[in-house]
Amino acid sequence: MTAPTVPASGPDFGTNEWLVFEIYQQYLADPDSVSPEWREFLSDYHPGAPTATDHTDPESARAIVEASGAPEAAAAAPAAPGATVDGVLVAQQVTDAVAEVILGVSHQHPFGPTITYGLGGVFTEVFKDVSFGVPPFDADYARSMIEATKGVKLLRGTRGRHAGDIDALVDIILRVQALAVDLGDQVAELDINPILVRPAGKGAIAVDALVIPAKP
Numbered sequence: 001m002t003a004p005t006v007p008a009s010g011p012d013f014g015t016n017e018w019l020v021f022e023i024y025q026q027y028l029a030d031p032d033s034v035s036p037e038w039r040e041f042l043s044d045y046h047p048g049a050p051t052a053t054d055h056t057d058p059e060s061a062r063a064i065v066e067a068s069g070a071p072e073a074a075a076a077a078p079a080a081p082g083a084t085v086d087g088v089l090v091a092q093q094v095t096d097a098v099a100e101v102i103l104g105v106s107h108q109h110p111f112g113p114t115i116t117y118g119l120g121g122v123f124t125e126v127f128k129d130v131s132f133g134v135p136p137f138d139a140d141y142a143r144s145m146i147e148a149t150k151g152v153k154l155l156r157g158t159r160g161r162h163a164g165d166i167d168a169l170v171d172i173i174l175r176v177q178a179l180a181v182d183l184g185d186q187v188a189e190l191d192i193n194p195i196l197v198r199p200a201g202k203g204a205i206a207v208d209a210l211v212i213p214a215k216p
Helices: 016-027 036-042 056-070 120-129 139-147 153-154 166-186
Strands: 047-049 089-090 099-108 112-119 130-133 186-199 203-204 209-213
Touching: 056 203, 099 120, 112 120, 112 139, 112 166, 120 186, 130 139, 139 153, 139 166, 166 186, 166 203
Parallel strands: none
Antiparallel strands: 047 089, 099 112, 099 186, 112 130, 186 203, 186 209
């Protein structure tokens, strides 16, 4: 998706990217103040800030934008201290997600890398609906991890909603498991949240991820 064309009137923003940042700040303050075309575009717009760990938190997101809006990249708000903006990510807009899930890797003594699966999005910490797996395991075990959560009811289809692509989710779990085994103790923690599970046959899409390297 490309940004709608608008005249760069008013202050000299330097580049179109800074113009987008300026309009994004306006959008955050009052979504109705921008055109429908811009609202659609900005709903998929995420300033890239590797030093801010939660892009879904409104205060963290606002701090990222405030930091990016100044030529000298002024200090961000306390929600994201020292956030450094290194670019802009425009992602595919997914409107048919059946459910949001989380997939993570952590190190649990004495088992080594452990895979965590559960209901994701902004409700991960609210419902704490998770299951665990210790590599190596096969597709049947990956599927049992999904079945062990209450959120599987969403993936099966409920109240007229489509069933989710569980096969695609099983494949992602196996791929993350293989990655965890390959990396060993090089990574302390990995979180992919949310993963948007689309209707059966349409796959699943990772929206955001956090990787914390192990300390030397």
